[in-house]
Amino acid sequence: MGSLTTKSPEETLIFGENFGKCLKPGDIVLLFGDLGAGKTTLTQGICKGLGLPVGEYIRSPTFTLINEYLGKIPIYHIDLYRMESLAEIESLGLEEVLFGTGVSIVEWSEKLFPIDNNPSPILGIDERIEVRITYEDESRRSFCVQPVHMEARSFPDFSLQ
Ligand SMILES: Nc1ncnc2c1ncn2[C@@H]1O[C@H](COP(=O)(O)OP(=O)(O)O)[C@@H](O)[C@H]1O
Numbered sequence: 395m396g397s398l399t400t401k402s403p404e405e406t407l408i409f410g411e412n413f414g415k416c417l418k419p420g421d422i423v424l425l426f427g428d429l430g431a432g433k434t435t436l437t438q439g440i441c442k443g444l445g446l447p448v449g450e451y452i453r454s455p456t457f458t459l460i461n462e463y464l465g466k467i468p469i470y471h472i473d474l475y476r477m478e479s480l481a482e483i484e485s486l487g488l489e490e491v492l493f494g495t496g497v498s499i500v501e502w503s504e505k506l507f508p509i510d511n512n513p514s515p516i517l518g519i520d521e522r523i524e525v526r527i528t529y530e531d532e533s534r535r536s537f538c539v540q541p542v543h544m545e546a547r548s549f550p551d552f553s554l555q
């Protein structure tokens with residue numbers, strides 16, 4: 395699907411907010427991108443779009459693994475940064491969250507994919523929205539949004555309006 399380039403963290407928040415408004419209970423958003431790409435910034439915008447009151451403190455759940463926020467629906471913000479193997483991730487019981495009725499947003503989704511270029515993530519994840527973030531320069535980031543196996547849903551072409 396579409397891609398879009400933001401020129402500041404503020405623009406990324408606006409994009410995230412528009413994107414968040416399109417999400418529904420049970421949706422899984424997989425974020426890909428290096429440290430500093432903008433995964434957490436985008437997540438902040440998504441949370442706003444899902445009705446989380448502005449001012450709620452949203453940060454990478456690097457030490458807690460998972461943060462839960464209560465927007466109009468539960469939001470689970472998961473950070474796999476510290477996970478060292480597929481087996482470790484599989485031992486967490488994340489399925490309960492991922493296949494529940496909240497929206498799940500995963501940072502470091504690269505770690506859900508076996509290294510042999512298998513296009514399917516582990517944990518039985520099938521329908522998902524993949525967002526790949528590329529660092530263009532200090533203030534610009536590109537976002538490529540690709541829903542996978544979500545043919546029944548339509549997403550707009552995101553703009554920064
Ligand atoms: N266009 C942009 N979109 C998002 N973040 C940006 C942008 N330009 C600069 N930044 C900066 O990049 C950093 C992104 O950090 P963060 O969202 O925590 O990334 P990640 O969670 O991927 O490690 C922040 O310091 C932010 O201010």
Ligand SMILES: [Mg+2]
Nearest residue numbers: 433434454501
């Ligand atoms: Mg982060």
